[in-house]
Amino acid sequence: MSASISIKNIIKRYDSVTVLDDINLHIEDGEFVVFLGPSGCGKSTLLRMIAGLESITEGSIEIGDKRIDTLPPGQRGVAMVFQSYALYPHMTTRQNMAFGLENVNVAQDDIDRRVNDAARILEIDHLLDRKPGRLSGGQRQRVAIGRAIVKEPKAFLFDEPLSNLDAALRGRTRLELAQLHQRLGSTMIFVTHDQVEAMTLADRIVIMHKQKIEQIGTPMEIYQHPVSRFVAEFVGSPPMSMLPINHIENTVDGVTVEVSGAGKVVTAITLPQDFNAKDAVIGIRAEDTAIVSPQEEGLDLTIKVVERLGDRTLLYGTLIDGTELIAEDTGRSKVKAGETVRVSISPHAAHIFDGNGLAHHSQREV
Incomplete structure (x- = not known):
């Protein structure tokens, strides 16, 4: 039976x-x-x-x-x-x-x-x-x-x-x-x-x-x-970083968002016409970031805590306006607390959460 x-x-x-x-x-x-x-x-x-x-x-x-x-x-x-x-x-x-x-x-x-x-x-x-x-x-x-x-x-x-x-x-x-x-x-x-x-x-x-x-x-x-900001923050270790969105600009391949005056993040996300932009945030998982050279596109992150896990290194820091972001580097990372590094974000891995907490993702697999 x-x-x-x-x-x-x-x-x-x-x-x-x-x-x-x-x-x-x-x-x-x-x-x-x-x-x-x-x-x-x-x-x-x-x-x-x-x-x-x-x-x-x-x-x-x-x-x-x-x-x-x-x-x-x-x-x-x-x-x-x-x-x-x-x-x-x-x-x-x-x-x-x-x-x-x-x-x-x-x-x-x-x-x-x-x-x-x-x-x-x-x-x-x-x-x-x-x-x-x-x-x-x-x-x-x-x-x-x-x-x-x-x-x-x-x-x-x-x-x-x-x-x-x-x-x-x-x-x-x-x-x-x-x-x-x-x-x-x-x-x-x-x-x-x-x-x-x-x-x-x-x-x-x-x-x-x-x-x-x-x-x-x-x-x-x-x-x-x-499907929601709650799920994104509840599942995952470390938790997904949430960055407040100041401005959204539509592009051919998705939307580019300005993160609280700290820089722009390019995404492959297409938003619906009735998107509720009030209190919207962009969600980033640590493994979807990368440390890049200062000449490349990205966000400047001032490191507060370095957590070495052997196979990877987690970098806990703040953007220019004080917004917290967790980034990931290799296990052999030489980044130290107090340094400022530039962080790039995969355009296909970002998540945007509208003012109602509902999620919007890239349609392409990461």
Whole structure:
């Protein structure tokens, strides 16, 4: 049976407060989808509504061709992995993984098979007789995931499962989750506010903002073609620099914008006739800049901070009027704080955001 998930016209209210407003989303069978957004945007609430841990005010949720929002959690065919491992401290790994199956009277032979299979997939066979107190944080999280796998669900729901792990372990566990998805081929929904997790794990990312879906797309669609200023600033490290636009001049190949009296930026962007120029900005990602000679076209950037990352160097500085811009140089960059350098910008990589925060891009791929 298909494990596609359809979320139709979902609204969630607590009294007079709306926390989700007309959410529509279709997740394909076997797809890995990440809900990404800041705290309070409604992403965990939406996940809990799919799991049956939160009621819905309006709308419906289907898995395959079956409506599930009217069913109790145990009958929905989903398994949830929480931020907290929630393991029973007096039980071994084997007992923790088997406990849910025992409660619904699954045959012991079947329980043993499922636990052993899940332990092998997660490479925790040697930990089956240990109690949680003798496991590391990463091992506990694997046990929590194993407890979900043994249920043989149609879909897995992950609610910020890596946030309790340190940075190095979080990176390893991300890789393990990606490999787990490849092995199982199951539908997975993963909630996070961490863009690195979203970019590395997702087939598609659902960006949520102010109780609505802001954009849906593959990681690179989201990164290269954000639909709004919010998405552009939220996704990407370092964040996209936003430069106020003083003047816009149409050209044959696009528009040239004057950046707060600090210079001109040539773009390949064509703007609509009804473009709202009030408070418009041009967005530049650091990797779309280059340090050039003073004789070439570009913006003069006075460097405040140099961040050396090995393979590249990030240059944090200000333009003549004080506007902040982050540029990128090679890993062997010799630029120092206090220097002024000239920065060129790729005309096909710039983004213009109108006064409503909506994005306008070059139609040509960068």
